[in-house]
Amino acid sequence: MQKSATESLSNQTLEYHLSEIQKAQANLKGVSIKTALIYSDVFSNECGNSVYIKPENLQITGAFKIRGAYNKLCTLTPSERKRGVIASSAGNHAQGVAYSAEKLGIVATIVMPKTTPLIKVEATKNYGATVVLYGDCYDEAYTEAKRLEKENNFVFVHPFDDIDVMHGQGTIACEIIDEIEDIDCILVPVGGGGLIGGIALAAKALKPSIKIIGVEPEGAKAMKESIDNKKIVNLETVRTIADGVAVKKPGNLTFEIIRNYVDEIVTVSDFDIMESFLLLLEKHKLIAEASGALSFAGLKKIQEKGKKVACVLSGGNIDVVTISSMIDRGLVSRGRLFCFSIELSDIPGELVKVSTILSKENANVVKLDHNQFKTNDRFMQVQLEITVETNGHDHVNKIIKALNNEGYKVNKIY
Known part of the structure; x- marks a missing residue:
């Protein structure tokens, strides 16, 4: 009787997989780009590790x-x-x-x-x-x-x-370890599991002590649910901005490999992803699609400190409209855009008073809506809705405190 793919997999050693991944390297010579690691000051400072970017968004088709x-x-x-x-x-x-x-x-x-x-x-x-x-x-x-x-x-x-697909993806780990032999950890986006499966096979064969961590969106965590339940779980629905990893059910082969060779899977919110997208764009001038930014969003969720960590930026195929939306959401997540409303007495000078407070706090107004029809007493009160550019969450809190000190009750919209 013919063995199933998963039964055959259980009889294959890491040495076998490494030899197949090395064959894949030969097949890919002259086809794929050997993407060089980029050191990231900003992500290193945020998570307390030395973080290196593996920019697969620069690959020939824009992804790994x-x-x-x-x-x-x-x-x-x-x-x-x-x-x-x-x-x-x-x-x-x-x-x-x-x-x-x-x-x-x-x-x-x-x-x-x-x-x-x-x-x-x-x-x-x-x-x-x-x-x-x-x-x-x-x-x-x-x-x-x-x-x-x-x-x-x-x-x-x-x-x-x-x-064979996983062996091709495993060439990424070979390149990372070849470039930084003492790398301690690799963070990898997880959807169906092919990328992290191939990376885990190569990395564990080359350096058994290396830690492989998968990162999934909270709205599409099929692999984490499967690993936690020790069986493949089929999610009823998936909901995440990371469309590239929006998979309801992981693969049979990938499940077995991840169960045996991946150390941990963490989950992140869509806001975590958008924040990482913004940092990659603003600080490194690298465009990532939402799923491509997953591993960077996972940096805050890992316990390791003082380690050399490689994050796989898996892809950068994203349209301009989505980029604009992601930038706006990332700015909100980082406390760089602040939208709020307050109620004012409908008398001359109130708008100037609020503008003076915002000016003193160095908040740049980008949008303002002065509307008397949004209050319960439109003859005596008006609602003022303002969006301002800010320098982070501490700055937002200072603005709120300054307005409160002048008797204004602030309703934070985002």
């Missing part, structure tokens, strides 16, 4: 997925290549498969959720793949891709639950 996709397609037989490949993806795996297929002369079809950002859809089409938009999340797109696989005899290229 090219590594696993290209390595997988390299393992296909000539007859499999003739059949064509199909994949399901929220975006980055789609581009990885499409780019790889075009480079290797293979016909590719990609099923993407209808909610996929347009920039990822267009980029996938530009690499020559046929794109089918289906469903509202990855799992629904996956179901449709599996149907089309059977209907057309395509070869399915799984975005994470495939050992």
